Amino acid sequence: MDFRSFDLNFEVNAIVYDSDIAKTLTEVFYEDLKEAERIDAAAWSSRSIYKQMLEKTARLVSPML
Numbered sequence: 509m510d511f512r513s514f515d516l517n518f519e520v521n522a523i524v525y526d527s528d529i530a531k532t533l534t535e536v537f538y539e540d541l542k543e544a545e546r547i548d549a550a551a552w553s554s555r556s557i558y559k560q561m562l563e564k565t566a567r568l569v570s571p572m573l
Contacts (some may be wrong), residue, residue, distance in 0.1 A: 524530045555563075 524533065
């Protein structure tokens with residue numbers, strides 16, 4: 509863990525001791541993975557300039573959201 513992770517990437521870590529909560533969180537994670545979309549390097553690098561600008565703008569203002 510480092511300060512960059514907490515301050516710039518807005519990461520959060522938790523230690524869960526309750527096995528029921530841990531199981532629920534694991535199930536939710538795997539359900540989210542079902543909706544995830546794999547992005548390959550070629551698709552990522554061929555994004556439109558418009559989409560890249562939107563992403564960069566969103567990243568710029570994300571600390572204020």
